[in-house]
Amino acid sequence: MKLILTTEVSGLGAPGDIVEVKDGYGRNYLIPRGFALRWTRGGEKQIDSIKKARDAREIRDLGTAKEVAGRLGALRVKLKTRAGESGRLFGSVTTTDIADAVKAAGGPQLDRRRIEITSPIKSVGSHRISVRLHPEVAANIDVEVLGT
Structure with a gap:
């Protein structure tokens, strides 16, 4: 299952990253808790806004x-x-x-x-x-x- 992370998940990735996970992990854990969204072509447009928000919060260098x-x-x-x-x-x-x-x-x-x-x-x-x-x-x- 292909997902777009909305928050940082330890051992998986940062907000805005596109990750491939097992179906059950995505469907039963990541999506219901709001940690990720299903990947779609329209969802790719959201990645830019997620990454901009992450860059504003993160320690720069x-x-x-x-x-x-x-x-x-x-x-x-x-x-x-x-x-x-x-x-x-x-x-x-x-x-x-x-x-x-x-x-x-x-x-x-x-x-x-x-x-x-x-x-x-x-x-x-x-x-x-x-x-x-x-x-x-x-x-x-x-x-x-x-x-x-």
Whole structure:
């Protein structure tokens, strides 16, 4: 099945890319969630507008991405959230919470979709988070989760 991606899908592509995927993956996952559109000749015209929007949001070049990665690596991010007596959180820390905490700590504004949490953060303590700034650059952030 040929699809046009509307959002970035990890391991598949960026918005505006035309990808070939298995029918079930496209029909049952990508299209219903709004991650992709069916490829048509008319849909190809939408690719230009999708790519223009992506270029406006993205970090322009590799040098800028490396600079932002250096700033993020030196940043100490503390996130306060509700926790129980044993240090277990009520709920979990989301990518939006992390993006807001980075901004509050004096870091750059991050797109929550670029923050990758490998396993859910459900406990108090220090956690390492990865941020994809550019296709070739990923930054690691140390997030200190504090219980209140």
